[in-house]
Amino acid sequence: MSSIMAEKLTNNSKTVYKPKFPPIKERNRIATEQPEIRKIPVPANRYTPLKQSWLKIYEPLVKHLKLQVRMNLKSRMVELKNGPETDDYGALQKGEEFVRAFLVGFQVSDALALIRLDDLxxxxxxxxxxxxxxxxxxxxxxxxxxxxxxxxxxxxxxxxxxxxxxxxxxxxxxxxxxxxxxxxxxxxxxxxxxxxxxxxxxxxxxxxxxxxxx
Incomplete structure (x- = not known):
């Protein structure tokens, strides 16, 4: 039966094929959806600390959450976007909360807990x-x-x-x-x-x- 796996069932004298679809991976589902962008404004008093800690903020967003990140210098906003490699449906929300926590004044080490734990x-x-x-x-x-x-x-x-x-x-x-x-x-x-x-x-x-x- 084409490329779809089928399960053969015998009902009296008839042979019935029950389609068996493979599970859809989360990454494939996210990749087929429209990319979503989150823009987080940077307060004037947090612009310098953001520049100094950019690598510490950039790495968990890209390596762990697999998001696309950039700092828009004209609008002074941190922009996050889910891409084809993003495999967690809630990654964009976690990334936004992490960046916002840093921008209101929390240390990077404290804000990272928002990425690692779900109940914070x-x-x-x-x-x-x-x-x-x-x-x-x-x-x-x-x-x-x-x-x-x-x-x-x-x-x-x-x-x-x-x-x-x-x-x-x-x-x-x-x-x-x-x-x-x-x-x-x-x-x-x-x-x-x-x-x-x-x-x-x-x-x-x-x-x-x-x-x-x-």
Whole structure:
């Protein structure tokens, strides 16, 4: 029966051929689809770090995710495109999340976890969405979250197994869904004015619970 494999079935006196199709490879399915392009704008303050770390960012995108990557110097955007070699249907989304994580301020080593693990996410929220603050009140709120020499931020990261980046108006948290919620609750409480000692006690409880689970 042509080139399609067939399975011979005998039904009474009749011989019936049941077609048996070989499984379609993911790569072939992606190659037949229309190529998709993702464009990620590069903020002005991350342009120099991107140039310095370009090889570290380029290699996992091309070698592991098998994407086509280029830096558009005119529009100042990182452009990602799936090609014939792309064998993972979610590679383009993973690549975009990886690049965005670096551009908001995460280290390449931390952002790489978005490529290697499937249950990690990047959550971003505005400080003004928690509480409208202006002038010195806004600066003090960021200072409470960071702590002296960044100790409060490191404590939240270590207790909740997340990574946090603080900017002038936004907070970015990288981790699993549940751990992001733990870290977010601690950050929001500090922005609202909770004393650091109270947050430390809550974080100890969370850390003990997470350690028991693992």
């Amino acid at each position: 996410f990047l959550d971003t929220f505005e400080i003004r969405d928690v509480k409208p603050l202006h002038g010195d009140h806004h600066s003090r709120a960021i200072g409470r979250v960071a702590g002296k020499d960044g100790r409060m931020k490191f404590t939240i990261e270590n207790a909740t197994k997340t990574r946090i980046v603080l900017t002038d108006t936004r907070v970015h948290i990288l981790g699993s869904y549940q751990n992001i919620q733990f870290a977010k609750n601690a950050v929001v409480s500090l922005i609202l004015g909770s004393p650091p000692g109270k947050i430390h006690n809550k974080l100890r409880t969370i850390a003990a619970r997470l350690n028991e689970r693992f």
